[in-house]
Amino acid sequence: MNFELLTQLIINGLIVGLLYGVIGMCFVLVYKSTQIVNFAQGEFLLIGAWVCWASLIYLELPFFLGFILSLVFMAGFGVLLQMIVLRPMIGEPIISVIMVTIGLSIFFQALMKWIFGVSPQSYPQVFDDQSISLLGLNIEMAYLMSTVIALIIMVAFYLFFKHSKHGLAMRATAFDQQVSQSLGISVKHVFAMSWGIAATVSATAGIVLGMVNGVSDSLSIMGIKVFPAVILGGLDSIVGAIVGGIIIGVLENVAEFFDSQYLHIGNMYDIAPFYVLLIILWFKPYGLFGTKDIERI
Amino acid sequence: MSSLSMRPCGDFRTSYKQDNTIFETKTIRWVTIFTIIALCFAPMLVDGYFITLLIQISYLGIAALGLNILVGYTGQISLGHGAFFGFGAFASAWLNTSFNIPVLLCIPLAGFLTMGVGMMFGAPAARIKGLYLAIATLASQFIIEDFFARAEWFSGGASGSMANPVSLFGFDFNTDQSFYYVALFALVFMFIWGCNLMRSRDGRAFIAVRDHYLSAEIMGVKLNKYRLLSFGISSFYAGIGGALYAHYLGYVSAEGFTIMMSIQFLAMIIIGGLGSIKGTLMGVIFMVFLPEVLASGVGLMKMTDWGNIPMVVDGLAYIKEMAIGVVIICFLIFEPEGLSHRWTQIKNYWKFYPFAY
Numbered sequence: 304m305n306f307e308l309l310t311q312l313i314i315n316g317l318i319v320g321l322l323y324g325v326i327g328m329c330f331v332l333v334y335k336s337t338q339i340v341n342f343a344q345g346e347f348l349l350i351g352a353w354v355c356w357a358s359l360i361y362l363e364l365p366f367f368l369g370f371i372l373s374l375v376f377m378a379g380f381g382v383l384l385q386m387i388v389l390r391p392m393i394g395e396p397i398i399s400v401i402m403v404t405i406g407l408s409i410f411f412q413a414l415m416k417w418i419f420g421v422s423p424q425s426y427p428q429v430f431d432d433q434s435i436s437l438l439g440l441n442i443e444m445a446y447l448m449s450t451v452i453a454l455i456i457m458v459a460f461y462l463f464f465k466h467s468k469h470g471l472a473m474r475a476t477a478f479d480q481q482v483s484q485s486l487g488i489s490v491k492h493v494f495a496m497s498w499g500i501a502a503t504v505s506a507t508a509g510i511v512l513g514m515v516n517g518v519s520d521s522l523s524i525m526g527i528k529v530f531p532a533v534i535l536g537g538l539d540s541i542v543g544a545i546v547g548g549i550i551i552g553v554l555e556n557v558a559e560f561f562d563s564q565y566l567h568i569g570n571m572y573d574i575a576p577f578y579v580l581l582i583i584l585w586f587k588p589y590g591l592f593g594t595k596d597i598e599r600i
Numbered sequence: 601m602s603s604l605s606m607r608p609c610g611d612f613r614t615s616y617k618q619d620n621t622i623f624e625t626k627t628i629r630w631v632t633i634f635t636i637i638a639l640c641f642a643p644m645l646v647d648g649y650f651i652t653l654l655i656q657i658s659y660l661g662i663a664a665l666g667l668n669i670l671v672g673y674t675g676q677i678s679l680g681h682g683a684f685f686g687f688g689a690f691a692s693a694w695l696n697t698s699f700n701i702p703v704l705l706c707i708p709l710a711g712f713l714t715m716g717v718g719m720m721f722g723a724p725a726a727r728i729k730g731l732y733l734a735i736a737t738l739a740s741q742f743i744i745e746d747f748f749a750r751a752e753w754f755s756g757g758a759s760g761s762m763a764n765p766v767s768l769f770g771f772d773f774n775t776d777q778s779f780y781y782v783a784l785f786a787l788v789f790m791f792i793w794g795c796n797l798m799r800s801r802d803g804r805a806f807i808a809v810r811d812h813y814l815s816a817e818i819m820g821v822k823l824n825k826y827r828l829l830s831f832g833i834s835s836f837y838a839g840i841g842g843a844l845y846a847h848y849l850g851y852v853s854a855e856g857f858t859i860m861m862s863i864q865f866l867a868m869i870i871i872g873g874l875g876s877i878k879g880t881l882m883g884v885i886f887m888v889f890l891p892e893v894l895a896s897g898v899g900l901m902k903m904t905d906w907g908n909i910p911m912v913v914d915g916l917a918y919i920k921e922m923a924i925g926v927v928i929i930c931f932l933i934f935e936p937e938g939l940s941h942r943w944t945q946i947k948n949y950w951k952f953y954p955f956a957y
Contacts, residue, residue, distance in 0.1 A: 410925030417918035574746045577739040
């Protein structure tokens with residue numbers, strides 16, 4: 304058994320898993336506050352990464368300025384999307400809402416392909432060293448940055464929900480929309496805000512991933528890969544999303560390891576999370592931390 | 601289903617039998633029969649390209665009707681219909697080439713095989729619903745797609761598999777014109793079957809499960825049974841549609857049956873109208889003609905001076921994809937009940953013209 308490779312893969316899995324956790328958090332945030340399952344999550348990553356890329360290449364901004372610019376753009380984009388497309392869908396059946404986000408996902412995926420082409424593009428070099436050696440393992444600088452950013456985002460989420468007025472409003476809305484409205488919270492603003500936050504944070508993840516692998520169409524697959532993570536953690540639990548993300552990240556790398564060493568089935572990296580997803584849904588539909596739906600007659 | 605206002609004045613129903621007819625009025629019945637007869641003469645009247653579109657409408661329509669039974673009538677969500685469609689295509693080709701079963705028998709057999717697979721993946725449906733089900737079927741889409749790429753004995757792997765044309769008493773339906781009749785027959789047969797299913801006890805049970813599953817359960821409708829049955833029937837339809845597709849093209853490869861195809865099926869039934877058999881066909885026609893209309897629109901633009909923008913002309917493939925997204929969103933926002941509802945409204949408007957009610 305090749306332990307060195309396994310450790311390297313597990314560390315990679317942890318790093319990628321943290322990013323899954325971040326994307327999953329956005330997903331859960333939108334689901335909790337607006338009851339919408341966002342199938343267009345992956346496109347947020349894609350659009351954010353492309354906007355940042357364009358601002359670096361065409362506007363020739365320094366990296367951090369371009370980064371901030373694209374985050375501001377994505378915040379506005381998320382809010383506008385909620386106001387124009389998703390606000391009319393309030394109160395519609397779940398299939399309609401799902402289909403609207405799927406429609407958005409198709410539209411933006413094709414739009415990005417149309418504007419920026421299908422070939423992957425890479426970011427200009429940001430760091431001087433490509434990778435550093437930590438405890439004898441090679442870790443790419445961008446991965447290290449992604450871990451730091453992911454942890455910062457998680458702490459920021461915690462502080463925001465625990466200590467800020469808006470965070471409290473969002474938690475109240477997630478708990479009960481009618482009650483919070485009667486207490487003077489603008490549910491409309493909360494909805495728009497949660498989409499804005501989700502778009503911004505997803506774009507951050509998209510930019511980080513784009514720095515590692517280059518920006519291309521395949522970024523939007525992350526939006527689908529996040530489903531196993533959030534289902535494992537429970538659809539309405541932010542902690543669950545992080546835990547689920549890390550588990551799925553490690554799991555796909557371990558599956559890849561066993562596949563390449565022993566089983567030789569192929570393509571395990573992409574497909575293993577979905578088998579896990581089906582198994583979870585069979586035995587524990589509400590995930591590890593999700594609240595169980597209890598229905599009253 | 602049918603509203604009172606749709607029937608002519610004085611045409612009252614006095615028995616359950618009359619209330620359960622396939623066609624609401626005599627006129628509708630005659631119009632339908634004449635349309636089918638006219639369609640039989642289509643190969644002599646219109647050019648070959650139009651016939652290929654009609655064949656496309658047939659096999660997609662059968663699969664879309666299956667999805668509408670699942671989504672529109674039973675209220676379950678499936679994001680894996682494209683994969684089941686593909687499974688039917690491969691299954692029929694596989695049965696034909698490996699066991700030498702006649703093609704005409706392969707098509708229903710492929711339907712039953714797909715039904716089995718669909719019920720296997722639909723099994724969680726007995727426990728979960730709504731959103732969780734959507735995600736479970738999404739997983740099944742990816743797993744089946746992966747299976748196509750991997751199982752060479754079944755699908756021929758990356759190189760795809762060949763399918764023989766439909767043959768009956770030594771006559772091969774291998775041209776567009778002759779296959780058109782097979783497709784038309786299958787379409788009419790499956791749609792009549794679908795109509796009849798919805799008039800039966802099982803059909804009413806599906807609708808009860810959709811409208812209020814708790815009440816349905818209290819009234820003695822077995823929820824698990826009907827949810828699973830609905831999955832089975834919808835996969836059966838998908839399998840038949842896929843098998844027709846395989847024997848029409850003569851060649852099946854795994855690339856086509858992606859999540860995009862599943863979404864297109866969903867788009868068809870949403871555009872046509874959820875829970876409407878007539879609407880299913882309208883939605884399919886809309887979705888088949890949409891790319892054609894866009895392509896000819898861009899073609900017309902190319903001819904004018906101001907419209908010959910290279911970005912638009914080269915990006916036609918992306919414009920088609922974007923159009924699907926836009927159409928889904930616009931229909932859901934502005935016309936959530938689909939084309940069939942709009943059709944009813946237009947008919948009512950003319951029926952009562954010049955009085956609005």
